[in-house]
Amino acid sequence: MRSLVGLAAVVAAASLYLYLLSLYLPAGPRRRPPAGTGAEAGHVELEEPGDASEEPSRLKFPSDLEELRELADLLQFYKTEHTEYVLLLFCSAYLYKQSFAIPGSSFLNILAGAIFGPYQGLFLACVLTTVGSTMCFLLSQAFGKRYIVNLFPDKVSMLQRKVEENQDCLFFFLLFLRFFPMTPNWFLNMSAPIVNIPITFFFCSVLIGLLPYNFICVQTGVMLSEVSSLDDLFSWERLLQLLAIACVALLPGTLIRRFSQKRLKLDVLPQNGLIDDKKAQ
Template identity: 85%
Template sequence: MRSLVGLIAVVVVATLYLYLLSTYLPAGPRHLRPNGETQRADAAESEQPAESYGEPSRLKFPSDLEELRELAELLQFYKTEHTGYVLLLFCSAYLYKQSFAIPGSSFLNILAGAIFGPYEGLLLACVLTTVGSTMCYLLSQAFGKQHIVSHFPDKVSMLQRKVEENQDCLFFFLLFLRFFPMSPNWFLNMSAPIVNIPVTFFFCSVFIGLLPYNFICVQTGVMLSEVSSLDDLFSWERLLQLLAIACVALLPGALIRRYSQSRLKLDDPQRNGLATDKKAQ
């Protein structure tokens, strides 16, 4: 009971912080003039009231690509003059989702590419994914062990057995689970402390194991921010770019899979009871 109360308190405090941060919108660009200059909502500078892009109600987690694109445009406007605020808001929202195992982090990875670009976006996505997953690990270790075991006894037992069987090459086994998830990432994050996976192994395996996934999402966000129509998306340049992204992302997984065939002890995913869910963050 005490662990549940503690977890609820952490969720409430984190939610209140994120809410207050999202409602604090500093003065920023409202919309663009035809010549590309930014117009502010200042009555002394304009005879007509400017259209507001900074309403608090528009700051919400995106649930589809259309909302994602609108949010990316809004934050790109604010980023021109309030980079620190946008960065803090994005990091806080990302860590909130990852820490409490809320689905939808893939949208935030795409958003990172659209706002911060291919390199900064990828670095930010990898760091936030790793830190957020580790926070989920620590929250589970502090408050959620008994609840996870009681709700997922078979999955926890199976994962415990596989961890013990692959103790000699545990780090590569963890990488395999990230590249070829037999269980969703949120479950791995929460169950890792229960099956005695060291936090250092966990931290490094998340950073490396989810790098290809983050890379694909971030590059998708970069392309979405650059294209204006479906014709641009299906141009030869974009198709070749997508092919290159797929090859780069698949290479680490192919190497890990080849290593796993000779070193790791793995059952058929259909028989081990861990393949019932899709990959989720």
């Protein structure tokens, strides 16, 4: 009971912090609908806030290319005018999501690419994923061991057995689990302290193992923020860029899979029920 109260206190404090941070959200630019036809007709103009006669731009999930372009323009405005606030809000939201195993990291990684660019975005995604997962590890270690075992007894037992069988190459076993969807990332984050995975191995395996996933998401965000039409999306330049991204992302997984066939003991994992869950963060 005490552990539940402690976890609830941590969640409440983190939620209150995010709420208070959101109260200081700066005013966004005004959106002027296009007036005319031709090349300029599909472009949405963003102006400085202050004119009450025009509709304010809002942060929302895009449903088509036009809304995606508008979102990218809006985020670029916030980045230019309120860089420190955007960085603080993005990092806080990302760590909140990762620490409490809330789905949605792929969208945040895409946003990282759209807002911060390919290099800074990838750096932020990797660091925040690793730190947030480690915070989830520590929260589970402090408050959740008994409840996780009660909720997922078979999965925890199977993971414990596979960890013991692969003790001589535990770090590569953890990398394999991150590269391939044998078990969801959220479950691995919460169960790692229960099955006695050292926090140093855990930290490094998240940083390296999720690098290809983060790379793909960030590069997708960079590309989509630059797309203004379907012709741009299916140009030879974009297709070659997608091919290069796929090759870079698949190379580490190929090497880990080849190593796993020689060293890791994985023959029972597909039958334990873990593979039925979607890989999520």
